[in-house]
Amino acid sequence: MTGTVVPNEVRVALREGPLVGPVLSRVVGMLAARALCPVDRLDEALLLADAIAAHAPGHTLDGTLIVTVTTDADTIRLRVGPLREDGAEAVLADATLPGVGNVLERVADALVTERSDNGNGEELRLEIAFASRSAATPG
Amino acid sequence: MGTTTDDTAWAGGPTVASDSNDPRQFPDLTLTIPARAENVAVVRHAVGGLGEALGLDEQLLSDVKLALTEACTNSVVHAYADGEGSVEVDAFVGGDQLVFVVRDEGHGIVPRPDSPGLGLGLPLIATLTDSLELGKNADDHTEVRMTFGLVSADTDGALPA
Numbered sequence: 001m002t003g004t005v006v007p008n009e010v011r012v013a014l015r016e017g018p019l020v021g022p023v024l025s026r027v028v029g030m031l032a033a034r035a036l037c038p039v040d041r042l043d044e045a046l047l048l049a050d051a052i053a054a055h056a057p058g059h060t061l062d063g064t065l066i067v068t069v070t071t072d073a074d075t076i077r078l079r080v081g082p083l084r085e086d087g088a089e090a091v092l093a094d095a096t097l098p099g100v101g102n103v104l105e106r107v108a109d110a111l112v113t114e115r116s117d118n119g120n121g122e123e124l125r126l127e128i129a130f131a132s133r134s135a136a137t138p139g
Numbered sequence: 140m141g142t143t144t145d146d147t148a149w150a151g152g153p154t155v156a157s158d159s160n161d162p163r164q165f166p167d168l169t170l171t172i173p174a175r176a177e178n179v180a181v182v183r184h185a186v187g188g189l190g191e192a193l194g195l196d197e198q199l200l201s202d203v204k205l206a207l208t209e210a211c212t213n214s215v216v217h218a219y220a221d222g223e224g225s226v227e228v229d230a231f232v233g234g235d236q237l238v239f240v241v242r243d244e245g246h247g248i249v250p251r252p253d254s255p256g257l258g259l260g261l262p263l264i265a266t267l268t269d270s271l272e273l274g275k276n277a278d279d280h281t282e283v284r285m286t287f288g289l290v291s292a293d294t295d296g297a298l299p300a
Contacts, residue, residue, distance in 0.1 A: 010181055011171040019168055019232075022188035027170070030184045034177060064165075 005035050005073040013066045014057075020065055021053040028069055028078070035071035041130040044107045045076050048126055051103045055094035056080055059087035061121050076128045082121030088113035091124055166229035166240075172211075174219050174226045174243065179211045182228055189230060195237075195289075202267040203237065203287055209260040210241040210283045218245025218281065236269075237287045242280045248273050 012027050014020045028049040032042045057065050061082050068079040083091065092113070096102045105111055110127035117123075170185055172178035183204050190200035207228065214226040224244055231238040248261075264285060265271045272284040 006175075006177075008173065008175075008178070010173075010178065011169075012185070013166075013169040013171075015165065015167045017167065018192040019189055019230075022192045023168060023185050024188075026184040026188040027181060030181045034181075 005071070007070070007072040008034065009068060009070045011066065011068045013064050016057040016060070016063045016065065020057055021050060024053045024065075024067060025049045027067075028076070031069050031071045032076055035073065035076065037071075037076060037128075037130050041076075041128055045128050048078060048104065048107050048128065051095050051107075052078065052080055052091070052124075056083065056087075056091045056124070058094075059083045059090045061087075074130055076130075078126045079123055080126070081123030082116040082118075083124065084121055086122070088122040088124040167232045168228075168230040170228045172226050172228075174215045174224045176212070176215055178226070179208055179215060182207055182211050185228075186230075189232075193232065193237075193289075199287060199289075203239070206264045206267040206285050206287075207239060207241065209264050210239075210285065213248075213260050213283070214241060214243040214245065214281075217248075218243040232289075235289045237289050239285045239287075241283045241285075242276065245281050247275060247281050248283075 008031060010027060010031060012024060014023055025046050028045050029042065032045045037045065052067065053065075056067075057063075060066075061084050066081065070077040070079070080091070081088065092102060092104055092111075095104045100106075104124075104126060107128070108126040109129045110125075112125045114123055114125065115121075168185070168189060170182060172181055186204055186207055187200070189195075190203070195203070211226055211228065218224055218226070227240075227242040229238075229240040229242070231240075261271075261273070264283070268285045269288050270286040272282075274282055274284075276282050
């Protein structure tokens with residue numbers, strides 16, 4: 001498949017509960033595929049989505065997990081939050097698995113915790129970089 | 140079926156009460172997407188995840204996906220003729236109902252002589268849903284509110300805890 005990748009941004013807000021994992025992973029997977037993300041990196045983006053779905057809901061401000069997924073021709077960015085005070089570090093700590101290490105840190109190419117833009121709570125920002133097939137394949 | 144799809148209800152639109160028939164006041168899922176055709180598929184996939192989580196009957200899930208596709212496509216095609224905008228999809232799960240609200244900041248649902256479509260979208264949604272409401276919310280945003288009776292293949296109607 002070839003074509004130009006148009007930057008995209010989708011915001012998904014999910015109340016804590018059974019919808020979080022299945023919905024978040026599908027949104028991330030769909031956007032990654034649309035961005036012509038190579039399958040190995042798409043798989044890792046899904047791993048990030050699953051880890052966020054598993055660990056972030058307990059650290060939100062009000063029981064609603066908000067994830068903003070942004071894609072362009074060579075990057076997938078996930079912005080998780082607002083999270084409660086120290087919530088971003090708590091999500092990171094929860095994502096550490098015995099014998100594996102920290103899933104989020106190992107998979108993401110960039111990972112930042114910072115205040116939300118509006119100063120209300122914290123955000124966890126993760127980035128997966130890739131060279132899309134449209135950019136890598138001549139013609 | 141409680142539809143309000145008659146032509147007279149479109150222009151200017153009735154105000155859709157924020158709490159009308161909602162199982163809950165706050166949505167279980169809100170998706171905000173740029174109003175572009177490729178993002179309609181994102182909504183379909185997200186609803187697929189919702190159906191998986193709730194163990195929805197396959198036929199019901201197909202109906203939900205088709206109705207949402209039509210409603211979101213209406214927003215993409217008609218809401219922002221001169222520029223870009225966003226479409227918001229809310230899902231409320233509760234009781235024996237599944238309610239979806241598709242919202243945009245377009246001009247409302249008005250007859251359009253130059254419409255590129257066949258004009259079958261809203262009648263199709265009305266056929267697929269238990270009830271359909273068209274109008275504007277308190278913020279003057281165009282809303283399509285669709286209610287489906289909830290039948291769960293796994294739990295015989297009961298929602299997961």
